[in-house]
Amino acid sequence: MFVDTVIEDKSLHKPAFLLGLSIAVFAFFFAFNFTDTIFGEFLSPVIGNPQESGFFGRFVVSFVLSIIFVLNLLLISFTRLKIQILIVWIELFFLFLAFAYSFDLELAYIFIGEPSKIWLMISKGLFTTIYISAVSIAIATAIAIVGAIAKLSNNGFAYAIASFYTSLFRGLPLLLQIYLIYMGLPQLGFMIDAIPSGIAALSLCYGAYMTEIFRAGIQSIPKGQWEASRALGFKFGLILRKIILPQSIPIIVPPTGNQFIAMLKDSSLVSVLGIWELMFMAKKIGAKDFNNLEMLLTAAMIYWALTIVLEVIQARIERKYQQKA
Amino acid sequence: MSIKLGFTKSSIAFAVALLSLNMTVQAGAVYDYIKTNNELMIATDANWAPYSYINDAGEMEGFDVDVGREIAKRMGVEARFITPSWDIITSGNWNMRWDVSVGSMTPTETRSEVLNFPAVYYYTPAGFAVHTDSPITTLAGLNGKNVCTTAASTWEMYLEGSLDMIDAPAFTYKVTPGTITSLADGHTCLDDTRLGAGVRNDGIIDSIPMIQGAIEDGYPIRFLGDPAFFEPLSVATDKGNDDPELDAEIARIIADMKKDYTLTMMSMKWFKNADGSSNDYTIAF
Numbered sequence: 001m002f003v004d005t006v007i008e009d010k011s012l013h014k015p016a017f018l019l020g021l022s023i024a025v026f027a028f029f030f031a032f033n034f035t036d037t038i039f040g041e042f043l044s045p046v047i048g049n050p051q052e053s054g055f056f057g058r059f060v061v062s063f064v065l066s067i068i069f070v071l072n073l074l075l076i077s078f079t080r081l082k083i084q085i086l087i088v089w090i091e092l093f094f095l096f097l098a099f100a101y102s103f104d105l106e107l108a109y110i111f112i113g114e115p116s117k118i119w120l121m122i123s124k125g126l127f128t129t130i131y132i133s134a135v136s137i138a139i140a141t142a143i144a145i146v147g148a149i150a151k152l153s154n155n156g157f158a159y160a161i162a163s164f165y166t167s168l169f170r171g172l173p174l175l176l177q178i179y180l181i182y183m184g185l186p187q188l189g190f191m192i193d194a195i196p197s198g199i200a201a202l203s204l205c206y207g208a209y210m211t212e213i214f215r216a217g218i219q220s221i222p223k224g225q226w227e228a229s230r231a232l233g234f235k236f237g238l239i240l241r242k243i244i245l246p247q248s249i250p251i252i253v254p255p256t257g258n259q260f261i262a263m264l265k266d267s268s269l270v271s272v273l274g275i276w277e278l279m280f281m282a283k284k285i286g287a288k289d290f291n292n293l294e295m296l297l298t299a300a301m302i303y304w305a306l307t308i309v310l311e312v313i314q315a316r317i318e319r320k321y322q323q324k325a
Numbered sequence: 326m327s328i329k330l331g332f333t334k335s336s337i338a339f340a341v342a343l344l345s346l347n348m349t350v351q352a353g354a355v356y357d358y359i360k361t362n363n364e365l366m367i368a369t370d371a372n373w374a375p376y377s378y379i380n381d382a383g384e385m386e387g388f389d390v391d392v393g394r395e396i397a398k399r400m401g402v403e404a405r406f407i408t409p410s411w412d413i414i415t416s417g418n419w420n421m422r423w424d425v426s427v428g429s430m431t432p433t434e435t436r437s438e439v440l441n442f443p444a445v446y447y448y449t450p451a452g453f454a455v456h457t458d459s460p461i462t463t464l465a466g467l468n469g470k471n472v473c474t475t476a477a478s479t480w481e482m483y484l485e486g487s488l489d490m491i492d493a494p495a496f497t498y499k500v501t502p503g504t505i506t507s508l509a510d511g512h513t514c515l516d517d518t519r520l521g522a523g524v525r526n527d528g529i530i531d532s533i534p535m536i537q538g539a540i541e542d543g544y545p546i547r548f549l550g551d552p553a554f555f556e557p558l559s560v561a562t563d564k565g566n567d568d569p570e571l572d573a574e575i576a577r578i579i580a581d582m583k584k585d586y587t588l589t590m591m592s593m594k595w596f597k598n599a600d601g602s603s604n605d606y607t608i609a610f
Contacts (some may be wrong), residue, residue, distance in 0.1 A: 081465050090594075113381045114381075120382075120383045121380075124383050149610070183413070186420035186422075187418070191420055191421070191422070193422065194407075195423075272413075273405060274408040275412070283372065283510070284379050284408075285379055285383075287372045287374070287512050288374045288379065288380070290515070290538075290542040290543075291514060291540060292512065293516075302577070
């Protein structure tokens with residue numbers, strides 16, 4: 001937490017803490033009786049038949065599990081920070097897999113067939129999802145820059161339009177916006193297809209959120225920067241491009257990255273318009289064979305992988321600007 | 326801090342953009358449009374085996390899809406399928422996004438306010454089903470219980486007691502549920518029923534072939550009582566873009582397809598019973 005060079009002892013290496021933790025973990029495992037699970041099977045040479053082992057079996061299973069758990073923590077704590085992070089990630093990931101596996105699903109279903117179901121999802125759905133998100137992200141960013149400048153201007157019309165826009169589009173549920181644009185605009189005689197209406201709704205909604213982020217980022221730059229630039233005779237565009245924006249970008253990047261990730265996932269909402277993107281394919285492919293949950297799980301993993309890519313990119317950009325600062 | 330901006334130019338551009346929105350869609354002449362584009366845009370559900378669904382190759386398939394293809398073929402144009410959600414299709418005002426719905430839609434008084442129904446092409450039985458462990462054995466047993474179905478469907482109207490079908494075989498309301506759980510996708514009802522009797526619902530109502538498919542796939546559900554009602558199912562066109570020529574053409578094609586038994590063959594192909602026998606749903610019972 002502290003960004004200084006004072007190094008404290010790890011609490012895990014204090015005997016009192018270790019003992020307290022062990023007792024707490026043991027109590028947890030004891031409360032949630034794991035005797036009937038695979039762990040009970042594993043310990044059956046000691047406790048006999050897990051079903052009939054009773055209090056003794058429950059005690060032994062909880063004891064062994066808590067020892068394993070605490071030892072695992074202790075061992076990890078001796079490694080370097082990067083390795084610690086890696087090991088904990090891998091362990092959590094396997095726990096998640098075990099959790100999904102315990103649903104008792106026909107997971108092989110995802111990979112059977114020619115073409116396989118997962119390939120069908122990737123080939124028919126993934127491209128559309130990425131395409132819709134990428135276009136929406138680009139448009140939303142453009143809207144956000146214009147919106148932020150308008151919100152900071154002293155032109156009454158510009159400010160009114162921009163603030164009305166952000167208020168309206170932040171105030172309506174995205175799903176409702178999608179319906180309004182898809183079903184409402186044709187009533188005005190302006191025909192718009194499913195994909196363009198999805199992109200319009202996503203861009204407008206996220207443009208409104210990002211307008212606020214950009215505005216706050218620009219506003220956080222001290223007034224003196226503007227005054228000094230102006231005193232040197234720079235024009236508005238030049239001040240914004242070369243002096244203000246470069247300083248506000250490190251502030252803007254983290255929340256904007258969040259918005260991109262959120263938009264990627266919210267693009268699943270346009271599936272209501274019958275666009276064959278990831279979510280739509282996930283809902284429909286498994287339906288014929290009544291294997292819905294398998295395909296939903298697949299879609300979950302694909303979305304997750306996509307957001308991890310975005311997270312990595314965001315982290316890189318952040319690091320780049322941190323070094324500069 | 327403030328930023329000054331001249332907005333004169335952009336506000337003019339904005340006004341021009343608004344004016345250009347004011348063009349209107351050509352009314353009528355849908356059939357001409359289909360012919361010129363050489364393409365019949367057909368709206369149908371993508372999640373409703375065996376009527377219309379996405380097959381293993383990732384393409385649309387099913388009874389409705391076959392019927393739609395045949396209609397397009399007899400018009401001499403290509404068929405293209407589009408899969409909006411059911412409530413968007415039934416709410417009308419398609420604005421020529423698609424030309425017809427070949428999606429097993431039942432003509433009702435309410436729907437006919439926004440849609441035209443040029444031709445009924447078959448009838449399908451709707452029935453109730455419950456979890457195999459359910460204590461309920463008669464239709465009356467579902468009275469006051471929680472019944473699940475698709476939102477904006479005829480089954481939902483039946484449960485509400487407001488089913489206003491046009492030209493339908495006579496029927497009576499046999500069930501008065503206590504709660505109606507309406508989900509956007511009828512499939513979710515089946516998944517809820519699978520969890521156990523009375524967990525998320527006490528029973529469901531859906532088309533009998535659909536329930537049949539679920540049973541064959543190992544869902545722990547069983548039919549309850551006789552079919553609740555037979556619904557006529559029709560091709561639908563948009564009333565907002567009324568085109569009598571298109572409606573007449575569809576009516577003629579469906580009549581021909583009945584006459585030369587094309588529809589019967591399709592029905593026999595897609596609607597099989599558990600014992601392997603086929604159903605001809607082109608006749609009402």
